[in-house]
Amino acid sequence: MRKIAQGVYLFEELRGCNVYLLVSEAGLTLVDTGLAGDARRIVVQIEKAGLDPSELQSIVVTHAHADHIGGLAGLVQRFDSDVMAHQLEAPFIEGTNKLPTRTKLQRTMTWLGDCFPGGNKGTKVTRQLEDGERLDVLDGLRVIHTPGHTPGSLCLLQEEGGILFCGDLLFNGHPLTGRGGLRYAPQAFSVDPDEVPRSAQKLAQVTVKALCMGHGEPIVHERGVQMAELLKAMSD
Ligand SMILES: [Zn+2]
Numbered sequence: 001m002r003k004i005a006q007g008v009y010l011f012e013e014l015r016g017c018n019v020y021l022l023v024s025e026a027g028l029t030l031v032d033t034g035l036a037g038d039a040r041r042i043v044v045q046i047e048k049a050g051l052d053p054s055e056l057q058s059i060v061v062t063h064a065h066a067d068h069i070g071g072l073a074g075l076v077q078r079f080d081s082d083v084m085a086h087q088l089e090a091p092f093i094e095g096t097n098k099l100p101t102r103t104k105l106q107r108t109m110t111w112l113g114d115c116f117p118g119g120n121k122g123t124k125v126t127r128q129l130e131d132g133e134r135l136d137v138l139d140g141l142r143v144i145h146t147p148g149h150t151p152g153s154l155c156l157l158q159e160e161g162g163i164l165f166c167g168d169l170l171f172n173g174h175p176l177t178g179r180g181g182l183r184y185a186p187q188a189f190s191v192d193p194d195e196v197p198r199s200a201q202k203l204a205q206v207t208v209k210a211l212c213m214g215h216g217e218p219i220v221h222e223r224g225v226q227m228a229e230l231l232k233a234m235s236d
């Protein structure tokens with residue numbers, strides 16, 4: 001695990017998405033869980049840091065893609081953590097409904113997700129979130145609903161520290177071509193790619209010091225930078 005900001009750590013050598021550990025008075029909280037096999041790596045790294053994984057109070061899921069919820073079932077089974085996600089995303093996490101698919105690639109991804117061990121096992125969302133809600137984690141995390149990549153994709157903002165978790169709204173680097181730079185998720189991965197930039201505009205006025213995305217290296221600006229500036233300078 002690597003420290004990204006005060007109370008925020010990034011797990012290393014996972015196979016799925018970036019997973020962040022938030023350490024605060026509320027105990028331990030995860031943002032996303034990677035692939036199924038990552039659950040074990042997450043536990044080992046928490047222990048290695050001298051923390052107690054049984055204090056894993058809650059897991060916030062940014063959205064229901066398999067590379068973000070693969071480890072969820074295993075972790076909840078072991079630690080009985082609360083699972084939080086946007087209310088529109090809950091059915092896809094609980095397995096009572098399937099994410100809408102627009103492209104062939106998405107249908108393949110859904111199919112692959114079902115094939116992963118634990119991939120088709122739904123996990124109960126114990127707290128369904130709404131836009132604007134405040135979580136008692138890391139001195140207050142605000143939920144921002146940013147649909148487009150999936151209907152219930154969300155971002156989390158810790159205003160004071162300028163820490164923004166943006167899930168797959170923004171990538172740092174292109175996952176297929178390897179080209180660097182901040183960008184939107186490849187269109188083929190998103191349910192409604194036209195809505196993605198509109199959602200990103202909801203963040204334009206936010207000053208970030210640590211932008212923690214689901215894929216690629218987090219962007220850290222010690223003095224803070226306006227999201228509007230980052231969005232303007234984005235790669236195609
Ligand atoms: Zn992802």
Ligand SMILES: [Zn+2]
Pocket residue numbers: 063065149168189
């Ligand atoms: Zn995704």
